[in-house]
Amino acid sequence: MPELPEVEVARRNLERWWVGRSVQEVAVVDEKVVVDTARAPVADPYAALARLEGATLRAVTRRAKLLRLELDTPEGPLVLLSHFKMTGKFVHGDEAPRGARACFRVARGPVVWFADVRRFGWLMLDTPAAIDGFIEAQGYGPEPWPDPIAPDVLRHALQSSSAIKPRLLDQSRIAGLGNIAASEILFRARIHPHTAPSTLDDDGWRRLSAAIHAHLAFVLEVEEGDEIQYLSEADAVNPFLVYGREGAPCPECDTPIERERTGGRPTFWCSRCQIEGGL
DNA sequence: TGAAATGTTAACGA
DNA sequence: ATCGTTAACATTTC
Numbered sequence: 289m290p291e292l293p294e295v296e297v298a299r300r301n302l303e304r305w306w307v308g309r310s311v312q313e314v315a316v317v318d319e320k321v322v323v324d325t326a327r328a329p330v331a332d333p334y335a336a337l338a339r340l341e342g343a344t345l346r347a348v349t350r351r352a353k354l355l356r357l358e359l360d361t362p363e364g365p366l367v368l369l370s371h372f373k374m375t376g377k378f379v380h381g382d383e384a385p386r387g388a389r390a391c392f393r394v395a396r397g398p399v400v401w402f403a404d405v406r407r408f409g410w411l412m413l414d415t416p417a418a419i420d421g422f423i424e425a426q427g428y429g430p431e432p433w434p435d436p437i438a439p440d441v442l443r444h445a446l447q448s449s450s451a452i453k454p455r456l457l458d459q460s461r462i463a464g465l466g467n468i469a470a471s472e473i474l475f476r477a478r479i480h481p482h483t484a485p486s487t488l489d490d491d492g493w494r495r496l497s498a499a500i501h502a503h504l505a506f507v508l509e510v511e512e513g514d515e516i517q518y519l520s521e522a523d524a525v526n527p528f529l530v531y532g533r534e535g536a537p538c539p540e541c542d543t544p545i546e547r548e549r550t551g552g553r554p555t556f557w558c559s560r561c562q563i564e565g566g567l
Numbered sequence: 568t569g570a571a572a573t574g575t576t577a578a579c580g581a
Numbered sequence: 582a583t584c585g586t587t588a589a590c591a592t593t594t595c
Binding site for chain 3: 374
């Protein structure tokens with residue numbers, strides 16, 4: 289299940305596989321894969337994606353967890369936007385992967401598949417103005433990658449007197465962080481997930497800023513490459529410090545890792561390393 | 568078998 | 582208004 293780093297790896301992969309090359313053929317495997325700017329499935333997804341045949345991919349950019357493919361098509365510039373949600377990914381290969389929903393045959397390149405077992409993800413194709421309007425309307429907060437969010441900016445974005453953990457997930461405060469990232473970042477920053485942002489001192493904000501960047505850099509390094517394995521998949525190895533490690537020894541102090549569910553989402557932390565108030 | 572899963576969003580209640 | 586929880590989306594895995 290993808291967070292920012294997985295989307296960023298997909299961006300790099302699509303750059304390598306596809307940028308500068310044209311699309312020979314497009315196929316829709318799952319009719320509900322293409323949505324409009326209201327996120328409703330379009331009436332004719334075949335016709336929609338057929339607009340990309342003969343198009344050349346110019347650039348791939350990322351905003352939060354959205355991937356934005358800029359294409360020059362016979363009818364003019366269009367943007368293909370995707371959201372991976374829980375299980376989406378782009379892969380390449382001759383055979384349809386599990387969960388295949390659409391595919392793009394790249395001239396002098398691979399066949400690129402949009403695969404998404406749980407089918408929460410989507411593709412959206414429209415003019416640059418329409419797509420950028422859609423992205424703007426999401427109201428995303430500042431990007432934590434590639435440049436770190438400065439401690440001061442972080443403090444203003446997260447300002448609150450309730451628990452910090454759910455705040456980190458709020459895309460309108462900081463863009464791109466997910467549920468795994470929240471636990472990992474707070475562990476790295478030695479901040480308890482229940483800590484109220486209003487009680488963090490300057491050093492706490494500095495640690496949080498550094499921890500966000502360090503976590504993203506770490507996951508990007510681990511997941512770089514053509515095949516991204518999500519944790520839920522068979523054979524996946526858990527590369528995280530505390531996420532999914534309830535009861536296992538803390539990597540710093542051997543205290544058993546704690547777990548709780550809030551708002552339906554699990555949180556993991558070390559009760560010795562992470563103190564409320566951040567110190 | 569039931570529960571839970573790395574995302575988002577609408578609906579509801581305090 | 583704002584916060585937090587719950588259900589829903591669809592499917593797989595433990």
